[in-house]
Amino acid sequence: MSNRIFCLLGKSSTGKDKLYQSLISDPELGLHRLVPYTTRPIRTGEQEGREYHFVTEEQYEALRDTGKIAEERSYPSVYGIWRYFTVLTGHVDLDRYSYLLIGTLESYLSLRRRCEETYGPGRIVPLYIEVEDGERLARALARERKQEKPKYEELCRRFLADTADFAPEKVRAAGIGAEDTFENRTGQFDRCEAAVRKRILQKIRE
Numbered sequence: 001m002s003n004r005i006f007c008l009l010g011k012s013s014t015g016k017d018k019l020y021q022s023l024i025s026d027p028e029l030g031l032h033r034l035v036p037y038t039t040r041p042i043r044t045g046e047q048e049g050r051e052y053h054f055v056t057e058e059q060y061e062a063l064r065d066t067g068k069i070a071e072e073r074s075y076p077s078v079y080g081i082w083r084y085f086t087v088l089t090g091h092v093d094l095d096r097y098s099y100l101l102i103g104t105l106e107s108y109l110s111l112r113r114r115c116e117e118t119y120g121p122g123r124i125v126p127l128y129i130e131v132e133d134g135e136r137l138a139r140a141l142a143r144e145r146k147q148e149k150p151k152y153e154e155l156c157r158r159f160l161a162d163t164a165d166f167a168p169e170k171v172r173a174a175g176i177g178a179e180d181t182f183e184n185r186t187g188q189f190d191r192c193e194a195a196v197r198k199r200i201l202q203k204i205r206e
Contacts, residue, residue: 010129011162040082071110
């Protein structure tokens with residue numbers, strides 16, 4: 001048995017949040033939350049401490065200055081700089097638990113370097129979720145329409161940014177192969193979930 005940090009990766013609107021909630025509530029997997037932080041505004045339907053810890057710029061700076069941030073990314077949204085980051089210090093115990101978080105390709109690579117330094121190689125596992133771009137855009141638009149104040153400009157910016165951030169050559173360079181990649185087509189969530197769950201159990205039982 002080997003505890004791991006499992007990192008759900010993928011472009012926006014690929015169903016990572018739904019998949020995360022399903023996996024984290026599975027008692028057989030026994031995964032613990034590793035909740036990332038962000039300075040972006042909370043969205044309708046989100047909850048503090050579930051999708052993210054929502055903090056101010058000042059709180060981010062305090063965590064950074066005390067060296068508690070394991071990795072971070074900053075994105076220039078149309079509403080200003082939005083920061084996303086992960087804190088590992090003090091609440092991660094890989095001797096006892098496995099963890100699940102949602103991240104980007106950039107955050108996965110940064111966390112992998114940090115984990116290798118702290119715990120040794122192979123302790124962080126990517127779970128890359130794919131959706132065809134047209135289907136993904138339709139999902140993103142439907143989700144944004146449900147927001148109290150839809151941010152369509154930001155939706156477009158993020159869609160294009162994801163295309164660059166998750167370019168196939170970058171995914172390959174990160175060492176993410178077919179065994180780490182799962183397609184989440186509309187109407188086939190259960191199939192995707194089952195495949196991801198099988199991969200998690202395989203890695204925990206190694």
